[in-house]
Amino acid sequence: SQQGEEDPQALSIQEGENATMNCSYKTSINNLQWYRQNSGRGLVHLILIRSNEREKHSGRLRVTLDTSKKSSSLLITASRAADTASYFCATEGSSNTGKLIFGQGTTLQVKP
């Protein structure tokens, strides 16, 4: 079963614009991770944010985590055509097994 819901399901923007994707989850977590998947290919890890962190940056990526609202957001600034992909949030629960529960994903299209 899916832990999280992502919003929006699909997003289309122009190159240079910012893209924001949101993820909500249901149970307590150890950490939340964001992954990118190019069409039909493997998942690429983008960023991991721990449950005691509120914000994290990596290059053009900014992730926030609000554990009180059980939600996270991924912001991609100054988007590029190469950012076109599906983006998934994944939560690692408090069971300490490391297993990830993925959201349904947001499909991002960046138009040149």
Add this chain to the structure above:
Amino acid sequence: DSGVTQTPKHLITATGQRVTLRCSPRSGDLSVYWYQQSLDQGLQFLIQYYNGEERAKGNILERFSAQQFPDLHSELNLSSLELGDSALYFCASTAGRTMSFADTQYFGPGTRLTVL
């Protein structure tokens, strides 16, 4: 390149058959995870192995089984295949050197299974 390898890349087989998917984790990684990605179910965790032992189980069917060998590579066996088993199967690995899990999972390129 994540350092995780999976073979084969593509597999086409018939209903009722049995297949084996293979995963080699990143060098030194002790934990291997298997996931299934299908259009209707999305990405689902199947099973995890840590240093040769099963550690966690998800929505894995009884027709499916896995193991991790002493050299840490893992195999996922799918038997009595049905049309609905057609999916992308990913494995991922983490260092898992301690029991404190907050490790990035590195995913392999996946095996695309088509059951006809």
